Amino acid sequence: MVRGKVKLRLIADESARRAAFRKRTKGLLKKLDEVTKLCDVEACAIIYGQNEAQPTLWPSPEGFQAVIHRFMGMSEVDRSKKMLNLESYLQERLIKTHEQINRLSSENEEKRLTLIMYEYLAAQRFVEKPMDLVDLDGLIRLLHQNMGNIARRMAMLNATGTQGEASSSHPPNQSG
Amino acid sequence: MVRGKVKLRLIADESARRAAFRKRTKGLLKKLDEVTKLCDVEACAIIYGQNEAQPTLWPSPEGFQAVIHRFMGMSEVDRSKKMLNLESYLQERLIKTHEQINRLSSENEEKRLTLIMYEYLAAQRFVEKPMDLVDLDGLIRLLHQNMGNIARRMAMLNATGTQGEASSSHPPNQSG
DNA sequence: GCACCTATATATAATTG
């Protein structure tokens, strides 16, 4: 019997498949480690094993996050334009949101969403200064209490600054 | 001279390093392809090459996004608890936000933020039904126009349903 | 720089304990 050589399709035998998965994942991560060290590049990977509760993150949960955040941030160069269409990315997020709405319940989820809200408001300058980064509960209360003011300011800006066109991209065109 | 064997540290010669990078990246992606096919697992990877304008995404920009969204969604099981601390994740986002505030200018960024806002409102049920997924500009107008109503409903919910505690995590404690 | 080549190093399928 020939050793080695397998066809490039799903390994039928389950335990053999798991064995192959363990070995190959190990090999893969080693290669990843090598290429990043040898060539000084940043990289990360995630592998969702069949029976694994947790996906494998490389180089580490934190390292993985860091690289993903770099990617998701899309703020260094305008990678985004060539890599993925922004509109379709937004639409995908929107769809995801709808899928998730029916599942929302936990307090943590509420916190997450409130923070997202804060991101929006801060970016739009509807809230003035960085709030305490630690007290999320306080942040939530603060946002809710201030919704009236925020809405007012939004309405004002909307009334004065509206371009009103739903067509193609032209910047707001206001000087310093 | 001995062929093969290199030490696991940065390759000093630039062109040799780039050659190694190309070869090894190719090999790496092949291995990734193999393990996913042989063992039927979901995986993705991103590699930021030194001189590359775009990072290499595997299996494709779209496939990469899909896996990352699965990960970022954190809604299948409660991976999040073990994998990363939610609070620290939120804080990191918050810091990122502040870093980005000073750079915001493009219309696209405004759209992205508005959509984030919408995610929040939809999840909180402050907007009733899925808006048209295509007309982002319309969505933006709609949100701005409705901020008054939204704020009113928020204030009401806040007044009636407030738990008011800023302490540790305890669920709202409401039965069926 | 790239494509190919070939010697060598490495990864791993199949087997054994």
Place this chain on the structure above:
DNA sequence: TCAATTATATATAGGTG
């Protein structure tokens, strides 16, 4: 199931055009 072994397949460093 896991670890170790070993035969084989594959990846790749260094070389050539």
